[in-house]
Structure formats: C-alpha cells, structure tokens
Amino acid sequence: MSDSSEAPTREKRSFLMARDPSVDRRFRPRPNKKLRLFDDIHESAESTDPSDTESEYTSNGGDDATSVEDSSVAETGPQVFLRLRPVSAASKGYSLSDDGKVLITSAKSENSSNNVNRMEKHFGFTSIFDGTVGQQDIYDICVGPKILEEECVTIMTYGTSGSGKTYTLLGDDVRAGVIPRGLEHIFTVYLENMYHAPKLKLINGCIVFLQDDATLREMQISKKLLDLCPDIGANHERLRQVIKSDHTFETKAEPDVSVMIWVSFVEIYNELVYDLLSIPPRQENLGAAPRKPLKIACNKGQVFIKGLTTVFVKSSEEALRLLRLGQQRSTYASTSVNSNSSRSHCVFTVDVLKYNRSGMTTQCSYKFCDLAGSERVNNTGTIGLRLKEAKNINTSLMTLGRCLDAASTSRKKPSTDVIPFRDSKLTMLLQAALLGKERLAMIVTVTPLEKYYEENLNVLNFASIAKNIIFKEPMVKQHSTRYSSFLDNSKRNSQYEYIKEIEEDNIGLREEIDRLKFDHVLKMQLLEEKLRKELTDTFQEMMRVNKKQWEEQSEKQLLMAEREFEFKLGSQKRRYEEEIEDLKDEIEDLKSPSRDIDTDSMDEMDEDPKSPIEILDDE
Structure with a gap:
C-alpha cells in the first residue's frame, strides 16, 4: 500500500504550465541517469520503417497489439521531411544517423535553459536533406509523386524565422521553388485536356x-487581375527552361476529359483571414482601401472561405503571376532575426476540376502553406505591432501542435481527446489534412547553429509529434444502384447496357448541342455581317440618290432665280429708260422759246386756227 501511495499521480495536460522534466509526454518516468540505450540493440533492430524512432531503435519484444495491424485496413500518416539550411560553420550539436533519417541533437554549450535540453535526443524523419541538396531533389521526393497520384494534398513548411521556408516554396529568380515546379508539372500533365473556358467552379x-453569363464574368475577373500582375515573361521563361532541364514531366492525355484549373491565395494575419487576390475597389480618395476579413465555414465536411476569390488560369505563367501579386499584398516586416520576415501564414491553393463526358466531375486540390516563423520574443526584441504579430503567430502554431498531438492520440482514445480545430483560423483551414481526409506533407526547415539550438528543439519536437500520427484511410464507397442486389445477372447486364446507351446518347446529344450552338453562332455572325453590308450599301445608295436629286433641284432653282433676276432687271431697265426719255423731253421743252406764249392764245389758236399770213396781217 505504501508503494501505491508513493507512486506519482497523473498530471493534467496543460500548455501553460510546463511538465515535470522527469516525466515524458506520455507520463512515463524518465531515468535520472543518462544512458546510451541504442548501442546495445543495433543488431536486433531490423525494422526498416523510418516513421517512428521508437520502432527503429527498440527491440522486437514490444507490444504485439500495436505492431500488428489488420491488413484489411490501410493506415497512413503525414510525411515529415527535414531540410537543413546551408551555413558556413554548422554546429557540432547536430548529426545524422547512418541511414540518414534520424537527426541526433546534443547541446555543446551551457546556454540551454534546463538539463533536459542538454540531453542527447533523436528525431526521426521520412527524409533528411542537408545543405548540399538542391531544389530539384526536394521537389522530386516531397511533392512530385503526390501530383502524379492526383490526390488532395497539403504541403506545409514549418521552422524558425529565417530558416528557408519561403525559399523552399518559392525559390528565387534562378532556383525555382516547390510551387513554380508544381505549377509547371500540373499544367504539363493536363496540357492536352485543358478547357478554354471556366465552365466548372x-x-x-x-x-x-x-x-454563360457567370462564365463571362469569371473571365473578366481573371483578365482584371492579370492586368494588375507584374510582367514576368522573361523571368518565367528562364525558370521554365531551368525546370525542364531538372525534370522530365510527361503529358497524360485522357480522352473525353476536360480540365479546368483555379487558384486562390489567402493569408492569416493576426487571426484574421484576408484574400490576397481580391479586386481592389475604386477609391475616390487617395490611400489604400481597408481590407475586409473573410470567414471560414464548413459545408458537408468541406471547409471553404466565404467570398474568397478563385481565379481561372490557363497556363503556369498566369498562375505564377497571380502568386507574385499575392506576395506583394502579403504582410512582411523586418526583425532582428530576418530582415524580410513573413508576419502571416499564407496558403496558395490550386484546384484541378475534371469533367468527363459521361457527366462525372472530380476535384483535386493542392495546398501550399507557408507558415510564419516560430520565434522567441526575447531573442527577436519585437515591440508594439511586431509583438502582437509574434504572439498571434506563436498562438496559432501552438494550436497546430495541440491538434497534431490530439490527432496522434485520438486513435487510441477517441472519446477523451478532442482535436481543438476551432481554436485557430489556421487549424480550421487545414483541418481536412489534419484529420487524414487529405494527404499531408511537412517540410521542416532548421538552421543548424548553436544560437538557435532551443528554438530548433521546439521545431523538432513539433515535427516528431506530426511524425507519430497515423491516419486511417477513409473507405471509398463505390457507386451502385439501390436495388442492384435484388437483380439477377441478366437484368444487371441489360441495365448496364441501357445505362451505357444512355451515356452514349447523352454524349452524342451534348456534342450535337455544342455543334448546333457553334453553327447558330456562326450563322448569326454571317447574318450580322450580311445585314451590316446591306445596310451600308443601302445607305450609300440613298446618299447618292439624295445627292443627285439635290443637285438637280439646286440647278433648277438656280436657273429660275437667274431668269427671274433677268426679268426684274429688264423691267427695271426699261422703266428707268422711259423715265430718262421723259426727263430729256422736259429738258428740251424747257430750252425751247415757245414756252413764253400764253396758254390762252394757244387755246384760241386751237379753236380758230389761222394761217401764218393772217397772223402777220393782224399785227
């Protein structure tokens, strides 16, 4: 009874108060004396599975119930890769095992905060890449096979600030990263099946x-965003030549299949989700428009972001241009550790939608997640806004670690362990991968220097938790008719033949509809051109006729005006000539002497005319 009373009680899990160093995370007492337990069991270690360091370095006398699994149920876990950043003088506290899949750490100085961190520790990974491994090998091992499998996958980079996470994903102008190589790979595979218009979304x-109106609107959105993107034509062609020289991507032609590819880009900054590919609104005033946070929702097990802009792309160059546009809009800042440190978690998603002529549609999503660097506030010396960003980053990464830890133990205790997805926007967005519904691959980056030893231990502990997760593959339900089990073989065969005939008729009708639409559009275009030509000819003919009539009418009016003018001029001329003649006569009369004769005598003469001789006699 005394022994049972003195036994240590099980502590409650808490992420605010540290666990006693003498008890590990599974509440098993640690030995106080440091012993190298691995040297004595090398000969008995025959397991070649590198997924767990305990299975690799312990004897075969373990629990058979945990080592033997039912062969009918396939279980997989996330792949965790380690990449060591090349440094000029690497610390001797980091070494690799003989098989190259276990990292051995031991503190070489007294800078560690506690005795536990000074102990030698072993961390197993799927693969470990030292500083001599290039971007080509990283892609061929970590990402390339997953694209060929055509399954939904999340590629996540995790590590301390400045350890090379963004470089692994994006690369530089000469050495392409994982995302440019993946885009080139995806568009090369579906080159012959690409559809020219966004008919599926x-x-x-x-x-x-x-x-049709929604398709036109999506094409307009794509054009507007591509016009905002920087021009990377020469740079993309150079990267494309480098990628082609490093890899041999094959085109997979699938008859009766149309492929449409969409991309989206979001960032999680201070626990708020922002769209990096949104079309900026028109601002009358100067200054940048305030960004509107988005909401993460779930629909029938599918996680999505409300109001997120997804852009239809037709080439790897367009997708890479949108990626560069999102990079320009994401949040970066300078810290004492990294001069260009990402202050947010960025997720770049590539959705591949397939449409078969039989009517079946499939979806395959590739998420590339660039986590913000984990860092200690004391080492970075951040204050103000940078301090708030660092706290939110560390909180979200801690929640991600809690979710991974809960996922690794929920297989054994599903009733007691609840995965806290809703505690962070990052885990809400990645919950499909954390639950095993999608493939998960994590690339952990570490800077092997002595001053980052404790930060690297936190990163490696995080990776070891992810490495121990085992997901059961969800059962894929086959499509079947409701009453198929009650039908005999003849009826089933006839039913299948009937369904096949209907599918063929459906394909033929769709092709006929497409052909009729094309013919109708072509006829309408020809008719429009014909009507335009007829209208133009008719208008020109009317113009010629009206011009001729106007000229004739003008000539007639001019002739009539000339005749009227001549007539008026002649009448005026005659009238003035008569007046002139009258005036001349009056002048002559005035000049004549007979004007002195009395008018009375003239009257008498008129009454009694006399001869001139008589007149002289009277005088």
Missing part, C-alpha cells in the same frame, strides 16, 4: 456548372 466546397 468550386463554390462553397461543391462543384457547380456555370452559365
């Missing part, structure tokens, strides 16, 4: 057929 986690 993933809306609220469901594939939706777009009408």
